[in-house]
Amino acid sequence: xxxxxxxxxxxxxxxxxxxxxxxxxxxxxxxxxxxxxxxxxxxxxxxxxxxxxxxxxxxxxxxxxxxxxxxxxxxxxxxxxxxxxxxxxxxxxxxxxxxxxxxxxxxxxxxxxxxxxxxxxxxxxxxxxxxxxxxxxxxxxxxxxxxxxxxxxxxxxxxxxxxxxxxxxxxxxxxxxxxxxxxxxxxxxxxxxxxxxxxxxxxxxxxxxxxxxxxxxxxxxxxxxxxxxxxxxxxxxxxxxxxxxxxxxxxxxxxxxxxxxxxxxxxxxxxxxxxxxxxxxxxxxxxxxxxxxxxxxxxxxxxxxxxxxxxxxxxxxxxxxxxxxxxxxxxxxxxxxxxxxxxxxxxxxxxxxxxxxxxxxxxxxxxxxxxxxxxxxxxxxxxxxxxxxxxxxxxxxxxx
Amino acid sequence: xxxxxxxxxxxxxxxxxxxxxxxxxxxxxxxxxxxxxxxxxxxxxxxxxxxxxxxxxxxxxxxxxxxxxxxxxxxxxxxxxxxxxxxxxxxxxxxxxxxxxxxxxxxxxxxxxxxxxxxxxxxxxxxxxxxxxxxxxxxxxxxxxxxxxxxxxxxxxxxxxxxxxxxxxxxxxxxxxxxxxxxxxxxxxxxxxxxxxxxxxxxxxxxxxxxxxxxxxxxxxxxxxxxxxxxxxxxxxxxxxxxxxxxxxxxxxxxxxxxxxxxxxxxxxxxxxxxxxxxxxxxxxxxxxxxxxxxxxxxxxxxxxxxxxxxxxxxxxxxxxxxxxxxxxxxxxxxxxxxxxxxxxxxxxxxxxxxxxxxxxxxxxxxxxxxxxxxxxxxxxxxxxxxxxxxxxxxxxxxxxxxxxxxxxxxxxxxxxxxxxxxxxxxxxxxxxxxxxxxxxxxxxxxxxxxxxxxxxxxxxxxxxxxxxxxxxxxxxxxxxxxxxxxxxxxxxxxxxxxxxxxxxxxxxxx
Numbered sequence: 001x002x003x004x005x006x007x008x009x010x011x012x013x014x015x016x017x018x019x020x021x022x023x024x025x026x027x028x029x030x031x032x033x034x035x036x037x038x039x040x041x042x043x044x045x046x047x048x049x050x051x052x053x054x055x056x057x058x059x060x061x062x063x064x065x066x067x068x069x070x071x072x073x074x075x076x077x078x079x080x081x082x083x084x085x086x087x088x089x090x091x092x093x094x095x096x097x098x099x100x101x102x103x104x105x106x107x108x109x110x111x112x113x114x115x116x117x118x119x120x121x122x123x124x125x126x127x128x129x130x131x132x133x134x135x136x137x138x139x140x141x142x143x144x145x146x147x148x149x150x151x152x153x154x155x156x157x158x159x160x161x162x163x164x165x166x167x168x169x170x171x172x173x174x175x176x177x178x179x180x181x182x183x184x185x186x187x188x189x190x191x192x193x194x195x196x197x198x199x200x201x202x203x204x205x206x207x208x209x210x211x212x213x214x215x216x217x218x219x220x221x222x223x224x225x226x227x228x229x230x231x232x233x234x235x236x237x238x239x240x241x242x243x244x245x246x247x248x249x250x251x252x253x254x255x256x257x258x259x260x261x262x263x264x265x266x267x268x269x270x271x272x273x274x275x276x277x278x279x280x281x282x283x284x285x286x287x288x289x290x291x292x293x294x295x296x297x298x299x300x301x302x303x304x305x306x307x308x309x310x311x312x313x314x315x316x317x318x319x320x321x322x323x324x325x326x327x328x329x330x331x332x333x334x335x336x337x338x339x340x341x342x343x344x345x346x347x348x349x350x351x352x353x354x355x356x357x358x359x360x361x362x363x364x365x366x367x368x369x370x371x372x373x374x375x376x377x378x379x380x381x382x383x384x385x386x387x388x389x390x391x392x393x394x395x396x397x398x399x400x
Numbered sequence: 401x402x403x404x405x406x407x408x409x410x411x412x413x414x415x416x417x418x419x420x421x422x423x424x425x426x427x428x429x430x431x432x433x434x435x436x437x438x439x440x441x442x443x444x445x446x447x448x449x450x451x452x453x454x455x456x457x458x459x460x461x462x463x464x465x466x467x468x469x470x471x472x473x474x475x476x477x478x479x480x481x482x483x484x485x486x487x488x489x490x491x492x493x494x495x496x497x498x499x500x501x502x503x504x505x506x507x508x509x510x511x512x513x514x515x516x517x518x519x520x521x522x523x524x525x526x527x528x529x530x531x532x533x534x535x536x537x538x539x540x541x542x543x544x545x546x547x548x549x550x551x552x553x554x555x556x557x558x559x560x561x562x563x564x565x566x567x568x569x570x571x572x573x574x575x576x577x578x579x580x581x582x583x584x585x586x587x588x589x590x591x592x593x594x595x596x597x598x599x600x601x602x603x604x605x606x607x608x609x610x611x612x613x614x615x616x617x618x619x620x621x622x623x624x625x626x627x628x629x630x631x632x633x634x635x636x637x638x639x640x641x642x643x644x645x646x647x648x649x650x651x652x653x654x655x656x657x658x659x660x661x662x663x664x665x666x667x668x669x670x671x672x673x674x675x676x677x678x679x680x681x682x683x684x685x686x687x688x689x690x691x692x693x694x695x696x697x698x699x700x701x702x703x704x705x706x707x708x709x710x711x712x713x714x715x716x717x718x719x720x721x722x723x724x725x726x727x728x729x730x731x732x733x734x735x736x737x738x739x740x741x742x743x744x745x746x747x748x749x750x751x752x753x754x755x756x757x758x759x760x761x762x763x764x765x766x767x768x769x770x771x772x773x774x775x776x777x778x779x780x781x782x783x784x785x786x787x788x789x790x791x792x793x794x795x796x797x798x799x800x801x802x803x804x805x806x807x808x809x810x811x812x813x814x815x816x817x818x819x820x821x822x823x824x825x826x827x828x829x830x831x832x833x834x835x836x837x838x839x840x841x842x843x844x845x846x847x848x849x850x851x852x853x854x855x856x857x858x859x860x861x862x863x864x865x866x867x868x869x870x871x872x873x874x875x876x877x878x879x880x881x882x883x884x885x886x887x888x889x890x891x892x893x894x895x896x897x898x899x900x901x902x903x904x905x906x907x908x909x910x911x
Binding site: 206209210212213214215266267268269270272275276279280282283284285286287288289290342344346347 | 710711713733734735737738744746751752753754755756757758762766767769770773776777778779780781782784785788820
């Protein structure tokens with residue numbers, strides 16, 4: 001009796017629980033729907049330039065580093081904190097990388113590892129003040145923002161350093177290697193199909209597991225419909241990239257990180273702790289969760305991802321510059337909030353951060369294609385951010 | 401013919417999928433204290449929100465007559481202008497501001513936006529006198545105890561020329577003395593022509609102060625009773641639950657085993673005020689299968705004792721010995737305490753117990769995620785299945801395990817918290833005010849669960865401010881006063897008077 005009995009659930013009773021769940025999913029689908037609307041809108045306004053293979057490839061390369069930051073920022077915001085330093089940290093890591101590779105001639109793979117470690121240490125430094133010394137993250141990372149911006153200028157002595165070796169540049173502007181020499185990038189297509197297969201297979205396995213525990217499973221038609229949709233969307237995406245030069249390395253990095261962090265946040269103990277600490281820190285502590293440690297590691301993680309973003313940016317630019325990463329923190333924060341994060345913590349998803357980042361990216365790209373000036377672009381993006389959050393808050397109040 | 405200050409006729413209010421109020425009639429006579437009682441979810445708060453315009457005119461059916469004139473409030477400001485003021489359970493005071501500033505908050509004594517501090521101060525003094533609070537109007541509100549803050553709230557209502565005062569669970573956070581003061585004040589105000597509506601779960605208070613009692617159940621008016629006609633508590637309870645509650649505490653034959661858990665010579669100091677000792681040399685034992693009560697007034701150190709034992713989650717300079725099954729325990733963190741088989745159900749569900757934005761499932765497994773995970777990866781399906789097990793076993797009323805706990809009623813929230821701790825499979829459960837703010841029916845269910853846990857051979861420490869609850873549930877009761885355990889009473893010796901005597905007993909400082 002102390003152990004949980006296998007529940008005597010009837011399909012009807014657990015079917016009842018799918019109601020609110022579906023509603024939660026609908027909100028996520030709503031976000032994706034908004035992205036689709038924006039894509040279609042700009043596709044029409046730009047006479048079909050937006051989704052041309054070349055432009056899709058550009059879109060990925062232009063936004064990769066912001067998406068990487070958005071993933072880390074989402075975790076920080078779920079934890080009910082904020083990190084204003086990521087742009088400066090990215091610049092600083094890029095600067096150090098430039099000096100190490102170009103001036104000192106160190107082998108680039110070694111420098112990449114060193115750069116990620118540096119990012120982690122910076123995150124640990126800030127995380128210590130935030131988690132253990134209890135100084136508000138806004139203050140600590142505002143300090144970090146100024147500190148590391150200043151240090152990047154010191155390291156670079158106000159100059160840009162270039163060029164990087166071609167191996168390193170792959171990280172920003174390379175493509176996954178190709179086998180054979182057809183018009184279609186074969187490896188990209190194979191990766192796409194493999195990815196779709198893994199998702200469908202996971203879905204299938206999850207059905208079996210649900211049955212095992214006596215839970216209701218969605219109808220078979222649903223499953224087939226979903227599987228077909230997944231294969232079609234991923235296949236189309238892979239095809240668009242394959243007719244050009246294939247999947248950019250940046251894209252591969254973002255996809256792998258998204259999958260990995262989605263898994264961590266939804267299905268691991270650590271992920272659950274991050275949500276719990278952000279949702280109600282005191283309740284989490286009284287449930288035996290090491291709240292300070294959780295906060296600390298979220299900032300270490302943010303530091304590593306900021307370093308990765310800095311590397312990707314330097315590689316794409318083929319230069320380390322002291323101005324790199326300016327306003328990246330704001331893009332990342334905006335992406336997280338557009339993607340459904342809540343300022344009161346405990347709410348949000350990694351996929352949401354990516355969708356939010358893509359909304360911003362597609363708007364940037366689309367408005368540039370339309371020849372809209374940077375001034376108007378900024379103003380419109382600001383409006384969209386406010387609108388997205390207002391919509392979310394409105395929905396939340398309505399559901400109460 | 402009776403003189404009604406308020407008549408609510410045929411009020412029906414629907415939410416998507418739920419009819420919260422169904423043709424409710426509610427008449428309040430001028431110059432009375434009228435109690436509104438009912439289980440959680442019976443519709444009391446909804447009715448008051450309709451009355452005060454939080455749900456604006458047009459979003460409900462029916463009519464409201466104030467002084468025989470129909471009202472169509474579209475917000476709190478309009479209802480306040482008409483003389484209706486609500487005081488909520490959670491006080492609406494700004495902690496850092498002074499009493500005077502709070503009393504006139506949103507109603508400032510000002511000329512062209514510039515505050516007239518003389519008028520503010522003078523009027524505050526006058527109002528404080530009315531509510532029997534002798535404090536300097538410049539005292540910041542956070543320097544006052546909850547009882548006095550409650551009085552400031554009432555002064556604030558009086559400043560708005562209140563005709564009809566509505567109090568929602570005003571004594572939930574008050575100790576006995578403060579509660580009595582407040583109830584006396586309600587009678588005072590009544591004699592000065594202010595009509596009050598009192599919403600309360602504490603029926604003894606309702607019986608003591610109310611002139612009439614209206615009972616709501618499932619969104620319908622069941623009846624209105626005149627207290628003068630000789631109504632007793634059992635009569636009211638019968639109306640609330642729609643059945644006879646012969647026993648408010650489920651019957652039980654305790655099977656008490658060996659000593660399970662011991663606290664010896666426990667001392668705790670205040671975390672920020674270094675010289676203040678909040679627990680002094682406390683020792684107690686709990687046996688297997690035993691329900692042991694801890695009685696005491698607010699500030700006696702009961703919660704502090706429990707939390708400091710539970711992985712040092714409160715206090716500084718903690719000393720003393722803990723033993724379970726005779727073996728000494730060293731619990732430096734909450735994690736240690738959980739691993740050692742302790743569970744602590746917090747006093748404050750919303751602030752300390754639940755993740756309100758998360759669903760039932762995630763709350764249930766939170767304290768023992770390792771039970772559903774392998775190498776730190778959670779088996780999401782097994783988690784759902786386990787949570788559904790609790791949903792059925794504890795009869796948690798919710799559409800499913802994906803319902804947000806923030807949307808549940810108090811009783812169901814408490815059941816989720818209990819599930820969470822049952823999921824850690826503890827040997828010793830410390831329950832801190834487990835039935836606070838919960839309706840009669842849900843209370844009974846919680847008592848049943850607690851007794852079942854004891855019957856399984858667990859030890860239960862029950863902290864409660866309700867004496868009848870302690871007397872009805874516990875095999876033994878420790879009484880605390882000013883940080884010390886001032887006595888221990890067996891089931892037979894424990895009477896309300898005996899416990900109260902020990903609770904108010906000022907212990908000798910030195911031994």
